[in-house]
Structure formats: structure tokens, C-alpha cells
Amino acid sequence: DGGITQSPKYLFRKEGQNVTLSCEQNLNHDAMYWYRQDPGQGLRLIYYSQIVNDFQKGDIAEGYSVSREKKESFPLTVTSAQKNPTAFYLCASSPHRGQNSPLHFGNGTRLTVT
């Protein structure tokens, strides 16, 4: 079955450490996205990528970094510069960037930093 895989489901880190969240898709989609969700809130866009080797900052990119070396992979690194990293992180993809292109989401990684 095609889909988006995020791993791990739960992740625990100590404050001051960088951590990388994995996102892989086998849908052959061009565009990929990273969102952050805090309890009781909607989703906020961190970074997005329309094609390989290209990505753009979203609304809350500070303290995060990404890479897009392969079409199917879009890892997110939460750096020690991110002030409040504890959150639920969601990866998504779409066939292309256009307005008529629905997003497909993974099941998220819940990151806890203490």
C-alpha cells in the first residue's frame, strides 16, 4: 500500500540535543510538508518542498532544518535553537503544489524534550 511513514511514533530527547524526524513516502509525490501541532491547536507549517533539492520556510521555521535529497524522503531536524520543541509533528505530501491537490498525512511523531 502507498502512503507516508513517519518514524518513530514517540521520541524523547534531552534539552540541548538535536533530533531528526523521519518522513518517507512511496506515493511518487513531488511536494512534501512538515507541520507542528500543539495540544488543542491547529497545524502550523514549518517547511515545505516542491521538488528535490529545493525547500522553503513556512510560518514557524526558526529552530528547524530540512533536506530533500531524494523525492521520497524529507527529514526534519529539530535543533537546540528551537525554544519549545515538545509537540506533535506531522509530515504530508501532495502530487504537486497546486490548489487542486489534496494532502496525504503520516500518523505523526510525538516529540518530548525534557
Add this chain to the structure above:
Amino acid sequence: DAKTTQPNSMESNEEEPVHLPCNHSTISGTDYIHWYRQLPSQGPEYVIHGLTSNVNNRMASLAIAEDRKSSTLILHRATLRDAAVYYCILRDSGGGADGLTFGKGTHLIIQP
């Protein structure tokens, strides 16, 4: 960015139709209206989307007002598995960050 307004929560009974409203008075002519839903601790799931005409699929129907300033997601016969947070989104690719901006959505409660 175009914005949407949805009620914080709604309650319905199992096996009855549910009408979830969404206001988007500042919608532009090229914005698509998307609906997603999210179960606890899961990623959002695509439900339906449309531009001007009403749309139907196996999950739901989308009714779009003639002036496009509002829309309604219709679940024809709610089940307990439809209990989720429903997000109404405008797909806006006109400058700035692309993708979808999600508000807090409507928490749909289904009573057995």
C-alpha cells in the same frame, strides 16, 4: 492569507445527518475549499474538496454557497467513527508559505 471560521464543537446522534458549516468570506476566486478530519493522535485525513460546484464522494458531500463565502460538509449518516476534529481549509498558493493553514477546526461529537 484567506481564513475560515468554524464552530468550536458540534454534537449529533448516530445514524443522523450532520451539517458542518464553514465561513470563508475573504475567499479569492481561485481558492479551493478543502476538508480534512483528524482522529486523536493521528494525522489528518483528506475528506473532500471543491471550487464552485457541489461535490460528492464516498465519505461526504460538500455544498458550496453560490457566492462561495461559505460551505457545508455533509455526513449523510453519522457513525461513531465519524467523531473527529474537522478542518475547513482554503488552499492558497498566492505568495508566502504554500500548503494549507489549519485553524482549530470543529470537534464533532457523535452520541450513540
